[in-house]
Amino acid sequence: MEKPTVVHHTFHLERVYPFPVERVFAAFADATKKRRWYGERETHEIEDFAHDFRVGGAERLQYRFKEGTRFPGLTILNEGTYHDIVPAERIVTASTMSFQGRRISVSLVTFQFFPRGDGTELMCTHQGVFFEGSDGPQIREAGWVALLDNLQKELSL
Secondary structure, rough: OOOOOOOEEEEEEEEEEOOOOHHHHHHOOOHHHHHHHHHHOOOEEEEEEEOOOOOOOOOEEEEEEEOOOOOOOOOOEEEEEEEEEEEEOEEEEEEEEOOOOEEEEEEEEEEEEEEOOOOEEEEEEEEEEEEEOOEEEEEEHHHHHHHHHHHHHHHHO
């Protein structure tokens, strides 16, 4: 049997943050905050970041890996569109990821925000289609686990 050229995968991540829903939601809505927790890393240089947080608005993150990383000098491009935004309740985005100009995946991601006492429960559902040569579902899930850790750090500033 031939190796599949398309892999479909869904995962769910849940986190509880000790901050009000409005503060957690703002970390998604505010471009400066989102760039810090979603885009900035020691492993790469951001070449382009755009964040138009509204239904129909676009988001773009392009970065180049630094020397000493697994992919020195190579670029990743994430381009997405916001499809649904209900303040302090949910965000739905659809996006593509390209590696060196070659599309490797398409994702639909839903974030739901629930008040839990003085804090917020965040539910993230990622539905992805991964093409041959992509990072694959397990690496993408690990990436989102790290991003939600970064969100915790951003909220603590």
